[in-house]
Amino acid sequence: MQILDIGEVAERSGVPPSALRYYEEIGLIQSIRRHGLRRQFEADVLLKLSLIELGKTAGFSLTEVANMFGEDGRPDIPRDQLRAKADDLQRQMLDLRLLRDALRHVADCPAPSHLECPTFRKLLKATRRRVTRPSSKIRRRGSSQLGE
């Protein structure tokens, strides 16, 4: 299998070297040897990095990702836990849809105060039910910034 040094892995995966070192440090990926001091990886690592990115994108912590897909993608986790996780994701998708609708509503509704708009309140009611029984939280970064 092809061997890549860290710089190449960084470039191809878009993950900076410092992050790759960090991932190795916490055992998420392994370099197979050194060339001088320089870490070298099997090309395989690229796939694993996609997996990691996917997991992060979907809101998992690195330790969760690590547990989800053990050595070469084999999970160390009971199947029903995985399914539970999948169901969580399902729920998160519903939340996203809710917020998306709320946002679209806010973008289009001419009402002066949304808290008084019945449509909006209906959206929030739906939320309420989900939020009181906390199921899953998400945090994101990057992309079409609204803040600052």
Added chain:
Amino acid sequence: MQILDIGEVAERSGVPPSALRYYEEIGLIQSIRRHGLRRQFEADVLLKLSLIELGKTAGFSLTEVANMFGEDGRPDIPRDQLRAKADDLQRQMLDLRLLRDALRHVADCPAPSHLECPTFRKLLKATRRRVTRPSSKIRRRGSSQLGE
């Protein structure tokens, strides 16, 4: 309108007092007065908190939420930015679906190494395209733990 002290707000919303104080500090919510030292809020705040929770659940930072829904839910943000954000959410939902499918696959596929399973690789390929052009990252906490 009904007045609640902080303890009651905390209890009804599930948001701890320390967090409520923090939210007030950063201007996300306002207490209308004090009873002694004790903060008091209009019942309205509960709706606003649902909104905040919804935003957080969907992966927004508090400042983003603050900007999305300003005073009493009126947005301070141009409509097309809101729509862009809604589209982001759409994309995030796709990511979630991808991961959900990957997870279900891992739960059900009997193959020894998923990295060699064609179905799985296909899922990852789809990911690759999304991940290289970073659009939105998510992080979550709570609920059906896999890690630790």
Added chain:
DNA sequence: GTACGACTTCAAGTCGACTTGAGGTCAAGC
């Protein structure tokens, strides 16, 4: 054989969203 540049280590810093802790205050109930 030496300069270069890309790596290396290790410690410390950063950011968001809170929590924790110490020490203080206050309204209500007895």
Added chain:
DNA sequence: GCTTGACCTCAAGTCGACTTGAAGTCGTAC
């Protein structure tokens, strides 16, 4: 009028996921 318990303030701590910086090490090209 005193105790109680829930609040208060303010500073500092925490956690995850990195990044940054200083000081050092190599292989390669010239």
